[in-house]
Amino acid sequence: MDLYEYQAKELFAKHGVPTQPGKVVTTADEAFNAATSYGVPVVIKAQVKTGGRGKAGGVKLAQNPAEAREKSEQILGMDIKGHTVLKVLVTPAEDIKEEYYASILVDRSQRKYLAMLSLAGGVDIEEVAAKTPEKLAKVLLDPLTPLSQQQAIDLAQRAGLSDSLHQSFADLFLGLWRVFSEEDALLVEVNPLALIADGRLVALDGKVTIDDNALFRHPEDAAFADAATVDPLEERAHEKGLHYVKLDGDVGVIGNGAGLVMSTLDVVSYAGESHGGAKPANFLDIGGGASAQVMADGLEIVLSDPQVKAVFINVFGGITACDAVANGIVEAVNLLKVQGKELKHPLVVRLDGNNAELGRDILRKANIPGVELVDTMDSAADRVAELARKAA
Ligand code: GDP
Numbered sequence: 001m002d003l004y005e006y007q008a009k010e011l012f013a014k015h016g017v018p019t020q021p022g023k024v025v026t027t028a029d030e031a032f033n034a035a036t037s038y039g040v041p042v043v044i045k046a047q048v049k050t051g052g053r054g055k056a057g058g059v060k061l062a063q064n065p066a067e068a069r070e071k072s073e074q075i076l077g078m079d080i081k082g083h084t085v086l087k088v089l090v091t092p093a094e095d096i097k098e099e100y101y102a103s104i105l106v107d108r109s110q111r112k113y114l115a116m117l118s119l120a121g122g123v124d125i126e127e128v129a130a131k132t133p134e135k136l137a138k139v140l141l142d143p144l145t146p147l148s149q150q151q152a153i154d155l156a157q158r159a160g161l162s163d164s165l166h167q168s169f170a171d172l173f174l175g176l177w178r179v180f181s182e183e184d185a186l187l188v189e190v191n192p193l194a195l196i197a198d199g200r201l202v203a204l205d206g207k208v209t210i211d212d213n214a215l216f217r218h219p220e221d222a223a224f225a226d227a228a229t230v231d232p233l234e235e236r237a238h239e240k241g242l243h244y245v246k247l248d249g250d251v252g253v254i255g256n257g258a259g260l261v262m263s264t265l266d267v268v269s270y271a272g273e274s275h276g277g278a279k280p281a282n283f284l285d286i287g288g289g290a291s292a293q294v295m296a297d298g299l300e301i302v303l304s305d306p307q308v309k310a311v312f313i314n315v316f317g318g319i320t321a322c323d324a325v326a327n328g329i330v331e332a333v334n335l336l337k338v339q340g341k342e343l344k345h346p347l348v349v350r351l352d353g354n355n356a357e358l359g360r361d362i363l364r365k366a367n368i369p370g371v372e373l374v375d376t377m378d379s380a381a382d383r384v385a386e387l388a389r390k391a392a
Pocket residue numbers: 043045050051052053054055059092093094095096099122123191192204205206
């Protein structure tokens with residue numbers, strides 16, 4: 001989960017990283033009031049989860065409250081790389097002397113964490129890394145050992161930061177480390193890390209990505225979730241404990257095991273190429289123990305997607321054998337019927353692996369209208385793509 005700048009700065013403040021105070025507002029009048037309460041020039045900053053806001057005109061200096069109102073009017077509603085600005089951050093302007101770049105992230109290829117510092121901050125850091133890599137100092141960190149003061153100072157030295165700033169940089173960077181490790185972040189980035197005219201180092205911008213797999217350790221992070229950007233179907237699936245991701249196509253996909261579902265998405269996309277561009281509508285992994293209830297929950301979620309025109313159930317029987325899954329499908333259709341939800345789209349079922357023949361028998365005997373059995377994954381994908389297109 002990516003955080004907004006103002007949320008990242010809340011975490012900075014919590015862990016002792018110097019940053020400016022700020023108020024998040026949604027109207028120009030509120031921006032006027034916020035600027036009045038600070039009584040100094042302010043910066044109005046678009047709150048969108050994308051970089052380059054400055055370049056796009058989403059960051060503006062305002063000398064007084066009237067200007068704050070005017071600049072907020074310009075920024076609110078603006079489109080920045082496809083993100084509509086609904087909130088702005090009003091923050092006292094700092095007198096910037098120099099702009100640096102600092103970050104800590106997960107380096108998957110090295111299986112380590114990576115700490116970086118560059119004195120060439122404020123600009124697009126990818127460009128610095130590509131054109132003048134010598135200006136980007138890097139230190140690899142052992143994920144099992146907390147960052148030390150000495151490592152932070154090494155980083156400052158390598159980047160060429162003036163000696164007089166080493167101590168305050170190390171203090172600030174240890175704070176970023178606490179944000180990274182204690183909040184279970186995958187990325188903590190500050191650009192610019194500003195040297196202020198009075199000699200302080202301050203995080204003027206913040207980007208934090210929280211590891212969703214660690215969210216169970218941070219119930220307080222629920223407050224960061226962006227109701228406007230969470231898909232309602234994904235939310236419902238999540239409440240039911242299903243691993244569901246909404247996609248754009250018209251073929252609902254249900255399978256057991258993440259790997260199988262991923263390859264099912266591929267074969268459906270491929271089959272769709274010869275059927276008018278049919279595409280998967282979702283990822284849904286019902287996992288190992290596919291009970292009737294789980295199958296019913298899954299079917300219910302997939303069928304409530306208005307884009308879905310046909311559903312592909314692709315199961316490879318293992319510990320949960322195909323006959324159990326077939327019974328699950330039959331019961332799921334009955335459960336839905338009881339709830340007044342008729343099967344309104346065709347289901348193509350492919351069963352393979354443990355007790356596949358038994359499972360197919362169960363489905364044949366149940367003889368549910370709209371349910372078709374296909375023996376191989378490729379032919380099933382082809383059939384479901386064809387059905388989805390016919391219905392479109
Ligand atoms: P980004 O463009 O999305 O990365 O947004 P930033 O928060 O990094 O802001 C872009 C630029 O606005 C910074 O690089 C600064 O040059 C400028 N800026 C941001 N805050 C201040 C401030 O308090 N004072 C001044 N003078 N400039 C600022």
